[in-house]
Structures are given as structure tokens and as C-alpha cells.
Amino acid sequence: MTGATDDSRRTSIARELPVVGERREVRLAGIRVAGRRRRPSGERSSLERDLRGAGRFWLIGGIVMIILWISLFAFPASADWWTRQDTALLRRIVEIRTAALTSVADAVALLGSEWFLRVLRIGTLLALVFLHRWRHFFAVILAILAVQASVELIGYLIGRPRPFVPIIGGWEGPSHPSQPVAQLAVTLVAMAYTLLPSGRRRTWGFAAAGVLVGALICAQLYLGVDNPSDALVSALYAPAVTVVLFRWFAPESAFPVTWSRGVAAHLDVTGPRGDSISQAVRDQLGLEVLSIEPFGLEGSGGSTPLRLKVAGDPDQYVFAKLYSSTHLRSDRWYKIGRTILYGSLEDEVRFVSVRRLVEYEDYIQRLMNAAGVPSAEPFGIVELIPEREYLMVSEFLEGSEELTKAEIDDKIIDDALSVIRTMWDAGLAHRDVKPANVMLNRGRVVLIDVAFGTVRPSPWRQAVDLANMMVILALRTDAERVYQRALLQFAPEDLGEAFAATRSVTLPSQSRSSLALLRKEQGIDLVEEFRRLAPPTEPISIQRWSPRRLRLTFGALIVGLLGIGFVVLEFLGVGVL
Amino acid sequence: MRRLALTVIVFALATGGCSNLGLGQADCTSPDREVSAANILTIQAVPTARYTPCIRESRLGWDTVEWFAEDGRAGFKISRSITPFLTAVVTPACDITGATQVASGEPDIERFEDIESQTPEIGITIIPSSERALARSRVIVDQLDETEIDGRPVVFTIDEDAGDRVRARVNLAFLFDQYVWIMSELDAEEGKVELRGKNLIEPIRGLTPLEALDAIEDNVPDVFYKGKWYFVFDGGCITYEFNATGTLAETIAEDAEEVFGFYPARFVVEGARDEGLIIE
Numbered sequence: 143m144t145g146a147t148d149d150s151r152r153t154s155i156a157r158e159l160p161v162v163g164e165r166r167e168v169r170l171a172g173i174r175v176a177g178r179r180r181r182p183s184g185e186r187s188s189l190e191r192d193l194r195g196a197g198r199f200w201l202i203g204g205i206v207m208i209i210l211w212i213s214l215f216a217f218p219a220s221a222d223w224w225t226r227q228d229t230a231l232l233r234r235i236v237e238i239r240t241a242a243l244t245s246v247a248d249a250v251a252l253l254g255s256e257w258f259l260r261v262l263r264i265g266t267l268l269a270l271v272f273l274h275r276w277r278h279f280f281a282v283i284l285a286i287l288a289v290q291a292s293v294e295l296i297g298y299l300i301g302r303p304r305p306f307v308p309i310i311g312g313w314e315g316p317s318h319p320s321q322p323v324a325q326l327a328v329t330l331v332a333m334a335y336t337l338l339p340s341g342r343r344r345t346w347g348f349a350a351a352g353v354l355v356g357a358l359i360c361a362q363l364y365l366g367v368d369n370p371s372d373a374l375v376s377a378l379y380a381p382a383v384t385v386v387l388f389r390w391f392a393p394e395s396a397f398p399v400t401w402s403r404g405v406a407a408h409l410d411v412t413g414p415r416g417d418s419i420s421q422a423v424r425d426q427l428g429l430e431v432l433s434i435e436p437f438g439l440e441g442s443g444g445s446t447p448l449r450l451k452v453a454g455d456p457d458q459y460v461f462a463k464l465y466s467s468t469h470l471r472s473d474r475w476y477k478i479g480r481t482i483l484y485g486s487l488e489d490e491v492r493f494v495s496v497r498r499l500v501e502y503e504d505y506i507q508r509l510m511n512a513a514g515v516p517s518a519e520p521f522g523i524v525e526l527i528p529e530r531e532y533l534m535v536s537e538f539l540e541g542s543e544e545l546t547k548a549e550i551d552d553k554i555i556d557d558a559l560s561v562i563r564t565m566w567d568a569g570l571a572h573r574d575v576k577p578a579n580v581m582l583n584r585g586r587v588v589l590i591d592v593a594f595g596t597v598r599p600s601p602w603r604q605a606v607d608l609a610n611m612m613v614i615l616a617l618r619t620d621a622e623r624v625y626q627r628a629l630l631q632f633a634p635e636d637l638g639e640a641f642a643a644t645r646s647v648t649l650p651s652q653s654r655s656s657l658a659l660l661r662k663e664q665g666i667d668l669v670e671e672f673r674r675l676a677p678p679t680e681p682i683s684i685q686r687w688s689p690r691r692l693r694l695t696f697g698a699l700i701v702g703l704l705g706i707g708f709v710v711l712e713f714l715g716v717g718v719l
Numbered sequence: 720m721r722r723l724a725l726t727v728i729v730f731a732l733a734t735g736g737c738s739n740l741g742l743g744q745a746d747c748t749s750p751d752r753e754v755s756a757a758n759i760l761t762i763q764a765v766p767t768a769r770y771t772p773c774i775r776e777s778r779l780g781w782d783t784v785e786w787f788a789e790d791g792r793a794g795f796k797i798s799r800s801i802t803p804f805l806t807a808v809v810t811p812a813c814d815i816t817g818a819t820q821v822a823s824g825e826p827d828i829e830r831f832e833d834i835e836s837q838t839p840e841i842g843i844t845i846i847p848s849s850e851r852a853l854a855r856s857r858v859i860v861d862q863l864d865e866t867e868i869d870g871r872p873v874v875f876t877i878d879e880d881a882g883d884r885v886r887a888r889v890n891l892a893f894l895f896d897q898y899v900w901i902m903s904e905l906d907a908e909e910g911k912v913e914l915r916g917k918n919l920i921e922p923i924r925g926l927t928p929l930e931a932l933d934a935i936e937d938n939v940p941d942v943f944y945k946g947k948w949y950f951v952f953d954g955g956c957i958t959y960e961f962n963a964t965g966t967l968a969e970t971i972a973e974d975a976e977e978v979f980g981f982y983p984a985r986f987v988v989e990g991a992r993d994e995g996l997i998i999e
Contacts, residue, residue, distance in 0.1 A: 301755075301756035301757070301760075303756050303760050303991075304760065304763045309763065309790065311790075312790050313789060314787075314788070314789035314790075315787070315788065315789065316756065316760065316788075
């Protein structure tokens with residue numbers, strides 16, 4: 143990235159954006175602003191979609207299943223009718239039984255056998271572990287447990303006897319719904335959802351699953367172990383539950399399946415979402431989007447960062463961060479993890495909605511700007527799906543580079559430390575001062591990614607921000623030099639406090655790895671050097687115990703033990719898979 | 720769509736009572752041969768069996784926790800305070816190796832038992848080694864008559880067969896799960912005994928009878944009733960597998976005799992046919 147616009151330009155964009163009306167078309171800082179459009183009441187937001195394809199199919203399947211259930215068990219007359227139809231069909235099948243067909247049916251029935259399903263399920267889970275697809279891993283377990291438990295419960299609640307024809311196959315429990323058909327269906331659908339990329343491959347996967355489930359149904363009916371209505375309900379029920387669970391717990395939009403190893407938690411911005419972003423940015427900010435591309439994904443886990451090319455003279459880039467409920471959940475888990483590991487060092491209260499999350503980040507960004515902390519100019523929030531998906535658009539710091547990759551002189555050191563000083567004076571903290579977030583833009587130090595910023599932070603947090611900035615600066619220079627420059631803006635006691643508060647956990651992982659590399663290659667321990675330079679200060683404890691931390695830790699232990707128990711039971715062959 | 724789904728579910732629940740849903744119980748006493756799904760599934764699991772296990776009457780605290788049926792076996796488990804203590808299962812045949820035949824009370828059913836149990840009674844055999852000790856033993860038995868340990872009666876036996884060696888007499892007593900008090904001439908003089916028991920690591924010498932009873936109280940095994948009853952009949956076998964301890968074990972055999980019965984499989988078939996469940 144290189145330096146973007148100068149201060150006057152940024153201010154002019156921010157000032158002019160709110161007054162650009164629908165019929166106007168102006169150019170601001172070279173960016174063509176075509177005018178905005180208010181979404182009238184009742185009109186859907188651009189990304190909300192009707193159910194399509196598979197969703198509609200399974201919805202209809204679910205309704206058919208419920209009607210079938212009611213007619214099967216709610217009214218004696220219809221139940222009797224179904225029993226007669228089931229029995230009549232099975233009797234016709236019984237008439238065609240031959241030794242050869244029975245052998246085939248016995249073989250096909252193995253599709254629903256316990257060992258075959260275990261092989262499929264454990265194989266799928268191992269593949270997901272190998273691919274680091276934890277969300278899908280848990281989605282598979284959840285789907286299997288949900289279908290297994292519900293089918294078993296329904297079976298015992300209904301208590302339907304087996305068909306009244308000679309039964310020549312193995313069976314277990316009540317007849318309705320068919321356990322083997324449900325188990326095979328949930329397994330195959332879950333496999334298609336987690337192992338096959340969306341599109342043609344997955345469609346073929348579903349088709350193959352349909353064929354296998356159909357074959358198992360035929361075998362079950364031939365052997366006389368299931369009524370046709372039992373098998374039909376299972377063939378509808380299990381996939382419907384699986385589809386709903388996957389759409390809720392691991393939606394394709396948030397957890398796309400690819401055949402490459404690694405985490406793919408960022409949202410896909412091609413296709414409908416890309417179109418929606420273009421339309422929403424045009425409607426709500428009046429900017430004509432020419433292209434959308436992911437930007438700096440490796441440095442961001444809490445959002446999907448994007449670079450948007452917008453029409454102008456010449457065309458320019460703006461920066462955008464896409465937030466969805468997936469990111470909201472990540473934020474919650476991150477905070478729970480921090481609370482368990484370190485206690486409540488500071489505000490770890492979770493956001494209740496994506497809207498609140500982006501509102502907070504937008505507020506902090508504007509506050510930083512107003513306080514004189516050099517950071518990107520916010521252009522506004524764009525709504526993609528109300529309450530669920532938002533885009534934060536801001537200035538793109540074109541041509542910027544990480545401070546740790548730039549040549550650093552005393553002026554830059556002073557500038558960087560003055561950023562911390564400004565935040566201290568304004569009662570703010572960034573809370574994520576790491577190399578990737580401290581940029582050099584046209585000779586000036588700029589802070590980016592202020593999402594974790596906070597107002598009126600604890601003195602401990604302010605001290606940690608200072609220590610982290612000094613570490614970044616010393617990575618490119620040396621501790622003595624940075625310390626001496628810091629004394630121009632901070633008291634020696636401040637510097638002592640900063641490194642008394644520093645622990646491994648207070649250092650961002652990027653800084654930690656750079657420090658480890660320096661220690662390994664040159665034998666230099668920067669933190670220790672700073673501690674030696676600063677006045678002796680008692681280490682500041684970072685562990686805070688609270689009832690919430692105890693509860694969360696206890697809960698995590700229970701979940702962990704259950705997980706271990708689950709694995710052990712699976713190895714012992716008495717698990718649920 | 721949500722309203723539609725909700726309406727359908729409410730409607731289904733509201734009308735659910737119109738139909739015979741659920742497994743029901745394997746009840747021996749259905750006067751009009753009203754059959755439950757559990758009955759039908761049981762005869763489907765073992766079509767050859769002439770009888771299926773059923774429950775004549777309920778017992779306070781006995782719960783049917785798990786009913787099961789699969790091709791070749793069907794039955795149910797009975798629990799108390801969540802813990803299953805009895806499993807009833809019907810199979811086409813059963814292995815009665817090692818079991819002892821007892822009277823079944825039914826003309827067409829044979830009964831076998833293979834049970835290991837600890838009765839509530841605590842048996843103590845006194846082995847006196849001299850005439851004086853024998854006389855002293857009799858006094859002790861008279862004094863401790865109707866003694867109880869934790870509410871369990873203590874029954875004394877004096878081994879007067881002085882001809883055998885002490886070790887052989889002790890082993891014989893152990894065979895019958897008895898504690899042993901050995902009383903020597905000196906012990907008789909001092910009014911003391913030597914306590915031995917199967918579950919005692921080593922003999923304890925020089926105890927007064929009351930001290931010996933205290934020592935037994937600390938070591939006495941729980942009452943238990945474990946093992947199987949087999950009821951073998953034409954085309955099948957019903958097995959009751961017991962695993963009861965504590966107070967439950969004291970009465971379980973007696974209770975099981977009263978609670979469980981045999982439901983003729985043909986009644987199930989006829990009942991199912993009458994209810995239109997079996998389509999001719």
C-alpha cells in the first residue's frame with residue numbers, strides 16, 4: 143500500500159459524502175460519487191435470497207414428511223390405510239424373492255450396517271482433521287448425533303411394529319422411522335457437504351447418495367425389515383435435518399469447501415455476495431465499485447478485508463472490511479478463550495449483533511481520527527443483510543508498508559511513540575499494536591485495524607500498547623535507541639511499567655515470532671534489554687480471577703472431558719458413530 | 720412458512736392422541752388381550768417362542784428403563800435409581816451349562832438357575848479345640864443369641880467335630896461363606912476367640928466375642944444376588960439376569976417370582992389380528 147490521499151482530501155470526502163443526494167453526481171478527491179439511493183420500506187436488502195434449488199427441495203420434502211407422519215399416526219383410519227398399503231406392497235415384493243436376489247439384498251443391506259457407517263464416518267472425520275476443517279468436523283458430529291438421537295426417540299415414541307411379512311434380514315428396534323436408512327442418509331449428505339466443493343461435484347455427490355440410499359431402501363423392503371413408509375420418511379427426514387444443520391452451523395457462504403488444506407474462514411466475495419456489495423456500496427455510499435478483491439487475508443482473522451476499486455478520475459481504491467455473523471461468533475469465541483486463559487484483563491464483553499460490532503468499530507475509528515491518532519479515514523457502514531452482514535468502508539492507505547519493513551530513523555521513532563502518547567492523552571488504547579497494524583504512509587506512522595480499540599482503558603493496557611510499539615521499533619533498530627527516544631515523551635516510570643506488564647500473552651503473536659527469531663539468530667532478548675534499561679519495577683500480574691472465568695474454565699473442562707470420552711468410546715467401539 | 724410449520728406441528732400433537740402411539744408395556748394381565756407394540760415386536764424378534772416375558776404387577780421403585788428388540792432377542796431392563804439390576808430377555812434358545820434345574824410350576828416350562836448370592840444372614844462357625852472351649856462356646860452362643868449386625872441376623876454354629884484338623888474345619892466353613900471363631904484352651908480361659916474370614920487378610924487373635932463382632936461388621940460383604948434364571952419352553956427361552964446388591968438383593972428373588980410372568984405368544988398374534996394390526 144502506498145500513501146493515499148492527503149489529510150485535506152480525506153477530510154473533504156468525509157465531509158461531502160453525507161450531502162450527496164440521489165440525483166447528483168460529483169467527484170470527490172478523484173472518486174466519482176454517483177449518488178445514493180434509500181431502500182424503500184419493504185424492499186429486501188440486496189443479499190437476502192429466497193430459498194433456491196436444494197433448499198426448496200428439502201423444504202418440500204420436510205412438508206411431505208410431516209404430512210406423512212400425521213397421516214401415519216394421528217388418525218387410526220389413515221394409519222390402517224398406510225399399514226395396508228405398506229403390507230400389500232411388501233407382499234408383492236415377498237412373492238418375487240429368490241435365493242440370488244436375497245444374496246444381493248443381503249449384500250446391499252450392508253450399506254446400513256454399523257461397521258460400514260463407522261468406516262464412512264470416521265474416515266470423513268479424519269479427512270476433516272487433516273484439512274483443519276473444524277467447523278465441518280463438529281457439524282458432521284452434530285448432524286449424526288441429532289439424527290441418531292431423534293430417530294431413536296421418535297422410534298420409541300411411535301413404537302411401530304415391523305412389517306407383517308416374513309422377515310429375512312437383520313433389524314433392531316421399532317420399525318419407524320427406518321434407522322439404517324436414516325443413518326446412511328445423514329452420513330452421505332454430511333460427507334457431500336463437507337468433502338465436496340459446492341457446485342457440480344456436490345450435486346453429483348448428492349445424486350450418488352440418493353442412489354445408495356435408494357438401493358438400501360430396496361434391500362430393506364425386499365428383506366421385509368422396513369415398511370415402505372418407514373424408509374421413505376427416513377430418506378426425507380435425515381437429509382432435511384442435515385441440510386438445516388449445515389446451513390445454520392456451517393453455511394457454505396462462510397465455510398466454503400475446497401480441496402486444499404488450510405483455513406478458509408473468510409467469506410467468498412464472488413458471485414451473489416460480490417454483486418450485492420457493488421450494489422449496496424453504490425446505493426448507500428454512492429461509490430461505483432469496479433472490482434472487489436480480498437486484501438491482506440493472512441493478517442486478519444476477525445473479518446474479511448477487501449480492496450474495492452471505485453470509479454474516479456483516475457480510478458481509486460478504498461478499503462473495506464466485511465463482517466458477518468460468522469465473524470461475530472469468532473469474536474465471541476476469541477473473548478471466551480482470552481477470559482479462560484488470562485481472566486478478564488479488560489473489557490471482554492461480547493457483542494450481541496453484527497450491527498453492534500461494526501457500529502463499535504466505526505465509532506472507535508472516528509474517535510481515533512477526532513483525537514488526532516493517525517489512522518484511515520472512515521467512509522461509512524454499508525448494510526448487506528440487516529443485522530447479519532455489514533461492510534465497513536474506509537480510506538485505502540495506498541503505498542503503505544509495515545513499519546518493520548521500512549527504514550527507520552529517529553523522526554519515525556518519535557512519530558510512532560507520539561501516536562501512543564496521543565492515545566494516552568485522549569484516553570484511548572489500540573489493544574492490537576503489532577507490526578501488521580503499524581504502517582508507514584508517506585513518511586508518517588499510521589495505525590490501522592482499530593477494531594479492538596477501547597475508550598478509557600486500564601493503565602495496564604496503555605502500558606502494554608507502549609511496550610508493544612517500542613518492541614516493533616526496536617525490531618528494526620535497537621532497544622537502547624528506542625528507549626532513549628521514548629524518554630523524550632514518557633517518564634522513566636512509564637517505561638518501567640510498560641515492560642513490567644509485558645508477558646508473552648500481552649505480545650501479539652506476530653511480534654512474539656519476530657522476537658523469537660531475533661533471539662535465535664542474534665541472541666538478543668529485546669524485552670529483557672528494555673527491562674534492564676528501565677527503572678526496576680515489580681512485575682504486574684495479568685491473571686484476573688472472576689466467577690465468570692471459573693464458570694467458563696469449568697465448562698471448558700467438562701466439554702474437553704466429554705470430547706475425550708467421545709474419542710475413547712469410539713476407539714472402544716461403543717460410541718455413537 | 721414458520722406459521723404453517725407451527726400449525727402443522729400443533730395439529731399433529733393435538734391429534735396425536737387419536738392413535739395408539741408408543742411401545743406400551745409387556746403386561747401379563749391384559750384381560751381383553753389388548754396388545755402393545757412391545758409385545759408384537761417381541762414375537763417378531765423371536766417368532767418361534769411360545770411365551771414372551773411380561774410383568775404381572777408393579778413394584779415400588781422398579782422402573783422399566785429400556786425395552787429392546789432385534790431379530791433373535793427381545794426384552795427389557797428393570798432399574799432402581801437409574802441403575803439396571805435385572806434384564807429379561809427372550810431368545811430362541813439359551814445356554815444353560817452349569818445351571819441347576821428347579822421346579823418351574825408350569826407344565827410346559829423347564830426352569831434352571833445359575834445364581835451366586837450373599838444372603839443377609841451372617842454365619843459364624845465356632846471351632847472349639849477342647850472340651851472346655853466347647854462349653855465356653857455354648858455359653859457365648861446363648862449370650863449372643865438374636866444378635867444383629869447392621870440389621871442382619873447373626874447365626875452361630877458350633878463345630879463339635881473334634882476329629883478333623885482345624886484347617887479342614889475352617890475351609891469347610893469358608894465354603895459356606897461363614898466367619899470362623901477358633902477357641903483354644905487358653906482362649907476359653909480368657910474368654911477370647913481368634914477370628915478368621917474369607918475376606919480377612921489374616922487371622923485376628925485375642926478378641927472378645929463383642930470385639931470379634933465389631934471386626935466382622937467392618938468386613939462383612941454386601942448382600943448380593945447375581946446370576947440367571949432360565950425358563951426353557953417350546954421354541955424359546957426366557958432369561959432373567961440379576962445383578963442386585965444391598966437391600967434390593969434381600970428380596971429380589973421373591974419379588975421376581977411375583978412380578979414376572981409368561982405371556983403366550985399366540986395371545987399377541989390374536990390380539991394384533993383383532994386390532995387390525997396384522998393384515999390378512
